[in-house]
Amino acid sequence: MKAIVTGGAGFIGSHLAELLIRSGHEVRVIDNLTSGNLRNLREIADHPRFTFHQADIRDVEALRPLFRDPDWVFHLAGLADIVPSIEKPVQYFHTNVSGTLNVLECARAADVKRFLYAASSSSYGIPDRYPTPETAPIQPQYPYALTKYMGEELVMHWEQLYHIPSVSLRLFNVYGPRSRTSGAYGAVFGVFLSQKLRGKPFTVVGDGTQSRDFTYVTDVAAAFLAAAESDISGEAMNVGSGGHYSVNKLVELLGGDVQYIPKRPGEPDCTFADTRKIEALLGWKPSASFEQGVQNMLDVIEDWADAPVWDPQSIEEATSDWFKYLGAR
Numbered sequence: 001m002k003a004i005v006t007g008g009a010g011f012i013g014s015h016l017a018e019l020l021i022r023s024g025h026e027v028r029v030i031d032n033l034t035s036g037n038l039r040n041l042r043e044i045a046d047h048p049r050f051t052f053h054q055a056d057i058r059d060v061e062a063l064r065p066l067f068r069d070p071d072w073v074f075h076l077a078g079l080a081d082i083v084p085s086i087e088k089p090v091q092y093f094h095t096n097v098s099g100t101l102n103v104l105e106c107a108r109a110a111d112v113k114r115f116l117y118a119a120s121s122s123s124y125g126i127p128d129r130y131p132t133p134e135t136a137p138i139q140p141q142y143p144y145a146l147t148k149y150m151g152e153e154l155v156m157h158w159e160q161l162y163h164i165p166s167v168s169l170r171l172f173n174v175y176g177p178r179s180r181t182s183g184a185y186g187a188v189f190g191v192f193l194s195q196k197l198r199g200k201p202f203t204v205v206g207d208g209t210q211s212r213d214f215t216y217v218t219d220v221a222a223a224f225l226a227a228a229e230s231d232i233s234g235e236a237m238n239v240g241s242g243g244h245y246s247v248n249k250l251v252e253l254l255g256g257d258v259q260y261i262p263k264r265p266g267e268p269d270c271t272f273a274d275t276r277k278i279e280a281l282l283g284w285k286p287s288a289s290f291e292q293g294v295q296n297m298l299d300v301i302e303d304w305a306d307a308p309v310w311d312p313q314s315i316e317e318a319t320s321d322w323f324k325y326l327g328a329r
Contacts, residue, residue, distance in 0.1 A: 240273025
C-alpha cells in the first residue's frame, strides 16, 4: 500500500513509518519538524520506498500535491502537552482541529481506502470507571484534550457523510525510545530520564501512588497497522497496555532518589484502558512488558543528553497556568 504518515518524524510516527516499511509498504512522511526530528527517520531515510516532505497540516495548499493516490492515511500530526495548550489554545485549535480538517479533505479528494487517526485518552478527563471503556463520558480538562477529541469527531463525521473508511485510536500514555527530549514540561519519562542522566532526584508529583497505563510505542504502531489492514470503520478504540503502573513503580525500575512536588489539579489518579474492543475487532494485544519497556529506555538514555533538566522551581514556574486555571474550578 501507499501510506501517508502525518507527523511521521515524531515519536510515534517514526516507529509507525519503520513498521510500514518493514511490512512492505510505501511510506510518505509529512511533518513540519516543529516537534519531530529527521534523526528519528535515519533507519529508513535511504529506503527506496520512503519519501519525506516538510509541510504544515495547517497549510492545505502545501498538503494537496502530497496526497498523490495514497491508499492509507495515518494522521498523527498535532500539538501535544497540557500546559502549552492552556497558554496557546488558538494555536492548538488551528493545528489539532483545522489541521485535521485539512488532512481529511485532502484524503477525501484522493479517495483513500483507509484513514487512521491518533486520538488521546486524555479526552476521558477524570474517569469514574476503571478500566475505562470507549463508552465512558468525554470530559476533557484542558484544550489539548478537547482539540484531540474535536479532531476525532471530524474523522467520524467524515466517515459517516463522505464514506471514508476510518478508525480512531485513543492512545494511553505512550512511551518508548524517541519520545520528545526538549520543549515544554510534559511526559514523565522524558523528565525522569534527563534527571537520572544528570544524577538529579526524580520530581514525583503527589505521593507517587497515581498510576498510568504506560503503553509501549511499538505496540501502538502495531495497533495502527492492524487497524489499516482491517475492514473495520467508524469505530473509536482504546490502545493500552493491559495494566497500569504507579509512578513509584517507575522510579523503582529507573533507580534513583526522589523529590516530591505538589499534586496537580485536573489529573486523574489513574489511567487504565479497557482494551476488550480492539482485541475483539482487530485481534490486537500488547506484547511489551512494562519492565522490558523501561529497560529499553535506559538502554538509550544518552538520547536525553540534550533534554532540559527540570527541578521543583522550574516545574512550578512552567505549570503556573495549570494551577491557575485548573485549580480554580
